[in-house]
Amino acid sequence: MSDRPTLATLAADLAAGRTTARKLVDACLAKIADKAGEGARVFIHVDADGAIAAAEAMDRLRKANAAPSPFAGIPVSIKDLFDIKGQVSRAGSRALDDRPPAANDAPVVARLRRAGFVVIGRTNMTEFAYSGLGINPHYGTPKNPWRRDDGHVPGGSSSGAAVSVTDGMAHGALGTDTGGSCRIPAAYCGIVGYKPTARRIPLDGGIPLSVTLDSYGPIARSVGCCAVMDAVLANEAIVPVAPRPAKGLRLVVPTTVMLDGLDSAVADAFERALDRLAGAGALIERMAVPEFAEIASLNVGGGFSAAESWAWHRALIAKKAELYDPRVISRIRRGESLSAADYVDLLAMRRAIIAGFERRVAPYDALVAPTVAMTPPVIADLAGDAAYTRANMLSLRNCALINTVDGCAISLPCHRDGEAPVGLMLAAAGGSDRTIFEIAAGIEPIVRT
Template structure:
């Protein structure tokens, strides 16, 4: 993988005259056409990106302080409106629909920060899986393995690969059941799923309104926070800790560690041991509430039910143009009654209250982001059974935090030479600043 340097280092290089914003954008645009970047972008914006870079260079030359993202390459998931374009959301179904009248709120805020948006990135059709396979537009290959073509994770597949290949310093994605954290974990990145209400969803193509979150991934926690500050239009008030000593970390063994691959188990246990040795208080917590999620989220589940509301007219007239694996899940939602849907909402509210109470006194819940490493693309393309088994495992841990309406980071915790493994730190709704403080300290301890 060929990550760009972190934002702070890029800023230092530019300030020292060793690099210009425009030269960096040209490097990125060249890389976007390389074979390893196949299927990463669905559209490029070369002239707009160059213009943003030139403007940042002019401001730099004039001695004007620049926002963190000014003139630097950023990618945007093909889920967000860009004025004058039809938002396709990884589909062919939406081709021919009306173009967006204005940029999505998050895109507009990135532009106001001076970010050089280099392109829109590929994704799972309608953001409806954690795998990242797209039968219409191809599947970007996970850069972590040069020998085996592995999935990047989804649904923000192209977003993750754009950062992993050094084609963006940060990627605007989304997270309904793990769509930021899953590809971040499988591609060796940091993903931050903020509390849903922190960032506006205006102009973001809807999957499940109860769960959809506008958020981003990058190479480091600090860079994720820069992206988050831009799209939330307000920085988090993060307290910088001097190490992890005294952090109270809850480790729920039940469910979240079930079925973990040996490589994932080793990496996570190694990380927990390092944190404990550095002074963190690692406490095993039963958190039996996690075992209730499948029952509460039945029948159908929030994502299928709410996606059915979004797509019922499209699927009635263009069913043959849908990815069959996406259509099958929308069908599940069609069969759920309004009474059952309301009962699901009531049960979820009660569950959130009980789970928040169980997590009081902890700085973060800690577990594997996903219990497996990235499977081979061909294996999942060839078999519905393999696809849905992998999809269920990929989404299981991350979805629990969406169901909680919480916030979470995925941090890479694998050793050099190993396939990427994510360590998830999570907390309750509105706890983003405290969680970010913990994530910065944990990242430093694991470096």
């Protein structure tokens, strides 16, 4: 079995008897427990007993030809933001240590369990999901698999989710994406992350950052893996993705904002990917998207994330402000000064931006852009607030635009082996999820060289 197996490969191995769910879980638990690895920083809680019991149950069901899906018994990780029955949801914070255990699974967790996936543990994250870097002062910061000894950031906020997959501690991960929190760590760690159309997947049972912009999605090793998990999360039939040929695809590169200030490694990998797509017959056009420039005015004062997170956190902050990460609480507190009228204005402005964006991109199959404008910085270099803020804003910038326009998007690696990890993002208007998966499946082998 490959050391980076896809869900399809694992399902085939399970069906053929080449492995068992118990063996898969034991292998993941061994990776998590390895003192030389990142397990202690990747996971906030590991449910070894529960995972073993679930794996053994799936093995018995498969032996009786009653497995709930071909993927039954495959271990996945869950971001610490989601409710899991009997466990405390802390969202990477110490301020929720005394929260009662969840009475029920979040719907997305319940759906993964119904498909037979084994929940192996709760992954570390940026506190309350409020950063694109993945740094957590309470539980430590998982190190990026790229040049690990140098200690690069994993990307956030779903930091532990991504590293759990790269390091074989899980074979898929449930994350969230409010401004890129699935796609950014996927891009920084060299794997695949998906942000669905938000309305497709229920947000119940998760601690919110911004109810307007939040979405829940998968991080995994391939486009096909993400498509499987997305279908389960959306309570849709798991149907194999038919790759769409690159020839004849109409792809548009937004020249507004998304190409500004790219690191040279990002620019080089992105342009090389475009050249390969063009060589495969894709029709690529560069076009201004003025709606992306207008989004900056939405974020003056913190935008939706500040306004909506302040509404959720204000009572907790009044009691436990000293327990928050200072870099997180300062961003939440920006929402305190936004009035109800300001919030109503934000809603109206966003509706207009979405309408303009959807008209503009309607002639194209998808947008294509770098997922993140920079390569993952070194954790130690971000000790100062100025360096942290710059890296955080650049990490979030491109992805957050898609959340604001209510779109769907995927990040897939486009760098060469040994190079700094770079993600290529495909995006489209909301409701285009199947199209994005088909295009991504078709170009996946083309853009990775």
